[in-house]
Amino acid sequence: MHLRQIMRAVVRQPVWAAVAAAPLVPALGALAPDPRLPAGIAMTVLCLLAAAVYVRLQRSLARTRTVAVAPDTAKSSRVVKLTEQKRRMLERWETRLNHGWSATAGARLAAIAADSEKGPRDTQIQALAALCGHRAAVVRDRRPARTLRVDIAIASTLNLRGGTTSANEAEILAYLSAGLTVALVHHPVKERAMARPVDPKLLALIDDERVFLVRAGDTVHCDLAIVRFPVAFEHLMEDRPRIEAARTVLLVNQTPFEEYGPTGGYGTAWSIRDVHRNVTEWLGAHTWYAIGPAVRDVLRAHHAEEMAGIDLADDFWYETIDVAAWTPQEHRVRAAGDPIRIGRHSRDHVTKFPNMAKRLRAAYPAAPGIEVHMLGGHDALHRILGAIPPGWTSHPFGTMSAVDFLGGVDVYAYFIDENLAEAFGRAPLEAMAAGVPCILSPDFAELFGDGAIYCEADEVEAHVRRLAADPLHYAERAAAGRRVVHERFSPDALLHRVHGLGVATAAPIRTDDLLSLEGAR
Numbered sequence: 001m002h003l004r005q006i007m008r009a010v011v012r013q014p015v016w017a018a019v020a021a022a023p024l025v026p027a028l029g030a031l032a033p034d035p036r037l038p039a040g041i042a043m044t045v046l047c048l049l050a051a052a053v054y055v056r057l058q059r060s061l062a063r064t065r066t067v068a069v070a071p072d073t074a075k076s077s078r079v080v081k082l083t084e085q086k087r088r089m090l091e092r093w094e095t096r097l098n099h100g101w102s103a104t105a106g107a108r109l110a111a112i113a114a115d116s117e118k119g120p121r122d123t124q125i126q127a128l129a130a131l132c133g134h135r136a137a138v139v140r141d142r143r144p145a146r147t148l149r150v151d152i153a154i155a156s157t158l159n160l161r162g163g164t165t166s167a168n169e170a171e172i173l174a175y176l177s178a179g180l181t182v183a184l185v186h187h188p189v190k191e192r193a194m195a196r197p198v199d200p201k202l203l204a205l206i207d208d209e210r211v212f213l214v215r216a217g218d219t220v221h222c223d224l225a226i227v228r229f230p231v232a233f234e235h236l237m238e239d240r241p242r243i244e245a246a247r248t249v250l251l252v253n254q255t256p257f258e259e260y261g262p263t264g265g266y267g268t269a270w271s272i273r274d275v276h277r278n279v280t281e282w283l284g285a286h287t288w289y290a291i292g293p294a295v296r297d298v299l300r301a302h303h304a305e306e307m308a309g310i311d312l313a314d315d316f317w318y319e320t321i322d323v324a325a326w327t328p329q330e331h332r333v334r335a336a337g338d339p340i341r342i343g344r345h346s347r348d349h350v351t352k353f354p355n356m357a358k359r360l361r362a363a364y365p366a367a368p369g370i371e372v373h374m375l376g377g378h379d380a381l382h383r384i385l386g387a388i389p390p391g392w393t394s395h396p397f398g399t400m401s402a403v404d405f406l407g408g409v410d411v412y413a414y415f416i417d418e419n420l421a422e423a424f425g426r427a428p429l430e431a432m433a434a435g436v437p438c439i440l441s442p443d444f445a446e447l448f449g450d451g452a453i454y455c456e457a458d459e460v461e462a463h464v465r466r467l468a469a470d471p472l473h474y475a476e477r478a479a480a481g482r483r484v485v486h487e488r489f490s491p492d493a494l495l496h497r498v499h500g501l502g503v504a505t506a507a508p509i510r511t512d513d514l515l516s517l518e519g520a521r
Contacts (some may be wrong), residue, residue, distance in 0.1 A: 050103065090112075100194070113131065146219050152503060155228070159193060167253070171494060176205075182211045187237055214241045219243075224245060224246065224247050224248070225249070230254065244282055248318070252291065285311075319426060319429065320493070321489050326434050340468040343431075344375075345405055350417070354416065362457040373393045375395045375400065410436070411437055419429075437467055439455060
C-alpha cells in the first residue's frame, strides 16, 4: 500500500488507525532512554483514542437527531403529503406542547407518532419531529428549579400588544420605585398567539435581581399574588410554577362579553366559573377587583348568578400611569386665529368609535375653526364613514408615539360604540396625564370624576369652542385632569393600595419628582 493511501485510510478511520497503532507503543517505549516514557506515550495514545471515539459518537448523535427532526421522506414509498387540515392540527398540538400544555399535547403527539395503522406516515414523522424538537429545547434550556422570595408575583399574559402590557409595565415600574421585588409568570391564552414572545418592554425590566421571570418548576413565596387578564385563566396551563402567596387578587380588566345589549351579552366571552375555579385550584382563595366602574356594573347587572360566592371588592384596581412619562416634550401652542385641534387615539377597531356615522361626525365636528386629528382607526373610519371627512387628519396607528401625538392636539374627545363595555379607558387617561383637557361620554363620569367634561356627542362642539375662547377655563380643565390622575391613577395610589393588602413598601417616588419612573427605567 502506498503512503498516500495509508494516510487517506487514517483520515477516514482515525479510531481504527489508533487501535492498530496501539501495539507498537511498548516497542517504542523499549527504545526510550527514560523508563517513564512508555507510560506517557501509552496515556497520550489512549487520550487521543478516547477523544476520537467521543467526537465520532457526537457526530453520530447529531446525525441521528437531524434525521429524527427532519427525515428524508423522499426515500419512503409510503409518503402521503399532509393535507392542510392535518398540518394545522399538528401545528396546534406542537404549539401547545411548547407553550404551557406539554402533558396533554405530548401524550397526543406520542399517540399520533405511535399509530402505524392509521393515517399517512408523514403525520407520524411530523409528530415525532415535534416531540424531538421539544425534548431538545428542554435539554438545551434546562436549569435548576429556583425558590424565590419576592414581595409581589404577577401572573398575566405577557406577550399581549396593548393595554394589558402597558398596565403591567407601569405597575412593575411603580413597585421598583418603592424598592419591591417582583416575580413574573407568563400565562399564554390558549389558542391565541401562544408562540408570540414576551413583550420587549417587559423583558427589558427582567434583571434576576429585582424582577424575575419564573418558569414551570420554580417556587415563589410572596406577600401578594396579582392575576391580570382573566381570559387567559379560563384554560389553566399545565406547566406552571408553584406560588405561595399571603394574599391573592384577580384583576378583571375585561368584561366576560365584548358587548352588551337589551338581551344580554354577545361577542367573544370567557367563563366566570371556569376562571374562578382555575385560579382557586392554582393559588387558593382570592379576591376579584374590577379595574373600574364599567366592569363592576356589568358583573352585577349581567352576571349576578355567576358571581354568587365570589369575593368581589367594593373598591377598584385602577390602572397606573406616570405623569412624567406622559408629559410631551413639546406642547402645541395655538396662535390667535388658528383653528383649535380635537384629537383622539386608539387601536383600529370599529367598536372604538360610535357605530352610527351621524354620532361619529357630531363627536368630532369638522366645522369652521376646528380641526380633527386621529391616531389609529384609519380602517375603522373608512368602514363607518366611507372616507376620511374634509377637515380630518388620520394617522395610521404606529406612525408616531401616542405622547407625541397628544402634544400636538388642543382638546381630547373620546366617544365609542354605544354597546361596547369599555373596561377602563386607557386612552383618555393618557390624554389627562399629558395635560390635554378631555371631553368624554357620561359613561366615564364615575371613573374620572372631575378630571373631564362629560356630554353627549352633539354637545362636543359647544364645549370645544368654550375651551378655545376661555384660556382660564382651558387651564382649569387641564389641571383638573392631572389632579385626578395623581389621586387615582398614580404610582403613589397603587403603592398605597398594595400596602393595604400586606405589602411592606418603602417611601415611593412621587409623580411630581424630577426623576420620573420612565427615566429610572
